[in-house]
Amino acid sequence: MARKTLIAGNWKMNLNHLEAIALVQKIAFSLPEKYYAKVDVAVIPPFTDIRSIQTLVDGDKLLLTYGAQDLSPHDSGAYTGEVSGPMLAKLGCTYVIVGHSERREYHNEGDELVNKKVRAAIKHGISPIVCVGESLEVREAGGHVDHGCTQLIAALKGLKAEQVKEQVVVAYEPIWAIGTGRVATPADAEEVCKALRETLADKYGTEVADEVRVLYGGSVKSGSVGELVACENIDGGLVGGASLQADEFTKLCAMA
Ligand code: PEP
Numbered sequence: 001m002a003r004k005t006l007i008a009g010n011w012k013m014n015l016n017h018l019e020a021i022a023l024v025q026k027i028a029f030s031l032p033e034k035y036y037a038k039v040d041v042a043v044i045p046p047f048t049d050i051r052s053i054q055t056l057v058d059g060d061k062l063l064l065t066y067g068a069q070d071l072s073p074h075d076s077g078a079y080t081g082e083v084s085g086p087m088l089a090k091l092g093c094t095y096v097i098v099g100h101s102e103r104r105e106y107h108n109e110g111d112e113l114v115n116k117k118v119r120a121a122i123k124h125g126i127s128p129i130v131c132v133g134e135s136l137e138v139r140e141a142g143g144h145v146d147h148g149c150t151q152l153i154a155a156l157k158g159l160k161a162e163q164v165k166e167q168v169v170v171a172y173e174p175i176w177a178i179g180t181g182r183v184a185t186p187a188d189a190e191e192v193c194k195a196l197r198e199t200l201a202d203k204y205g206t207e208v209a210d211e212v213r214v215l216y217g218g219s220v221k222s223g224s225v226g227e228l229v230a231c232e233n234i235d236g237g238l239v240g241g242a243s244l245q246a247d248e249f250t251k252l253c254a255m256a
Contacts, residue, residue: 011046
């Protein structure tokens with residue numbers, strides 16, 4: 001089955017809820033309804049913006065989807081500062097980013113915690129966008145393919161094939177490309193995305209691997225997205241900086 005392209009904008013810690021409303025309105029205004037037959041578009045704002053976006057999307061029956069940048073592995077309880085899967089599900093989140101390199105680096109999130117978060121998302125019907133990717137050091141040593149595949153296997157530990165097939169999105173995000181302006185070449189990105197899909201095939205079968213969307217993320221812009229998504233194993237983009245400007249983001253979506 002053909003995989004539908006997904007462009008997801010990771011806003012990181014940018015835009016308050018009023019700025020979020022303005023940006024979503026501009027995106028919605030610029031992308032005609034028929035566009036969504038070809039491509040899924042999601043915005044992934046900070047937690048504080050999600051309720052406003054939900055209201056806008058529901059009220060105006062927008063086809064745009066949205067999600068969160070993190071979730072707690074726990075459902076509820078004494079976990080000050082955390083936001084749970086049930087809370088995000090109630091807010092209508094379709095996606096949640098798990099294992100982003102910024103969380104791995106600044107919050108010491110390891111493979112075990114990433115796995116717990118992936119399971120928490122799936123339990124509550126939210127698709128985890130599971131991020132994997134190597135540092136420059138690992139790439140220069142030639143370990144990039146192994147690194148991404150090992151992170152992926154660890155992130156999905158304990159999931160059933162059906163859950164992987166129906167809910168998981170994978171994002172290959174080389175750390176050296178994130179926020180640096182240094183986008184991976186289509187050949188470099190495709191090499192790892194293909195290996196990630198083969199890993200899924202080995203573990204869960206080709207029927208599952210053929211359905212799972214594998215995105216590329218790392219300095220994607222409107223000028224580079226076309227040749228990236230033209231690769232056989234790249235099904236869209238996880239976009240940081242370029243998702244914060246309506247004009248650039250909608251242009252990028254249109255080129256995908
Ligand atoms: C990201 O943080 O997921 C990302 C891909 O950022 P950027 O597009 O800014 O490199």
